Amino acid sequence: MSTTGINWFKYSSPQALYPLAGRMIPWFAAFALGLIGVGLYVGFFVAPTDVTQGDAYRIIFVHVPAAWMSMFLYVIMAIWAGLGLGLNARPSFMMAQAIAPTGAMFTFLALFTGSMWGKPTWGAWWVWDARLTSELILLFQYIGIILLRSSIDDLRRADRASAVLALVGVINVPIIYFSVRWWNTLHQGASVSITAAPTMAGTMVTAMLVMMFGFWMYSIAVTLARMRCVIVERERQPSWGKQASMPDVVEAR
Amino acid sequence: MSQPSMSEALRGVVRRDLLLAMRHRSDVAMSVFFVVIVASLFPLGVGPEPAVLRVIASGVLWVTALLACLLSLGRLFTADYLDGVLEQTLLIPQPLAVLVVGKVFSHWVISGLPVVLLSPLLGLQFGLSGDSLWVLTLSLLLGTPTLSMIGAVGAALTLGLRGSGLLVALLVLPLFIPVLIFGAGAVTNSLAGIGSEANLSLLGACFLFSFAFAPWATAVALRIALE
């Protein structure tokens, strides 16, 4: 028995993960609330009005964190998918499964708030610029993964198939971004340059970063909570073989 | 008896698939007719104004070829899956990825190549001429096998699932987009008088990249589907 360091394998079973996740969630939820609260305060009451965009720019305090989380979560999901395939570890697949809906939600929010920001600043609800278009395709990829999983009844196949799709998709993300930027330069006349973000005052950057971390803490909390749901739901399904019943797991909250 | 080599296995797969296709020649015809009909829908919807048609030609013809590929993906593995041949194929000692390349190649010969050969005629219908026709054909020649190869991954992932036709489309269309952008872009650039070499090179890169990785991903997906 190793006495140096943490015995990680102790946590490689769902029975151990369930209470561990349960203890972690309140902390991340608290951090999330705190950071988002501070971020909103700085964003609305400390950061000044922008010279060019007026107060419309304040949308970036949710738009940029949401966009960042949508991409970050996709990569993390792909990493868990890869670990699942490589190590044949169920908890890795469960984490990937738990992340997908949150990632899709942030992608939608990035698109919605991006549209809300676009209308007053560039005059159009939607522009086919590289970032928004890539974000739209990212949403399709998230939805594809979620739909593929729900179309497969066999749990093992669902885990592995959606893992393969996530990995294929993560390779596609930079390719899509590059090709869409290329496409934008092809049609220079039609595109609107939105890469000119407002030159940001220090307080603006601070608020944005704080909100970003807040969203990150939120994502961790929600993902862990969803994974607990997945653990309990899978325990009821016979596909993986009935585990020893875990009444002690649920009551150990 | 010595083991067949990889190239012999590859040729064997291609021969078998092409032979089977010859017995159902309607499959070839279906892809061709689909492309012709769908391409004709656009002028009917948009209006016959030649200037407009010339502008939308590259996009319309490329999207049509893309949709034809998408719709034909159901035929890639399903027949073999349903009669148990696919399971046997997984047991062959030769690398599954190589056999996948064979299947995709024959699939492309049946559904993709006819579209490539037909494209100059369709281009003429949309008012393309000279250089752009040539670029259109070349871009489709590079692009359609790439689309088939990428599509094979989606077909393998959704093997045997209910409603797999629509699901395959949803999974695979995001992966098709770069090929579409470079392919249609090549024709657009050629029409505008700018060189299309850059787009065609990028298309070539997509082709090489997809053939380097997609066969292996397809093989993995097939094993997952058939375990």
Add this chain to the structure above:
Amino acid sequence: MQWGSLAEFFAMGGYGLYVWPSFGVTALCMGGEVLAVWRRHAAAAGSRDES
């Protein structure tokens, strides 16, 4: 504080119609997600105890 009055705060320099729905929908989605996961857990853990 940079807002002269509550009315000015809500107006957001004329852009209120864009700013507030953005934050509102964000809050709704995030809150809704928390609620959805909460209910999913209640359903999963609850029916599990029955079996």
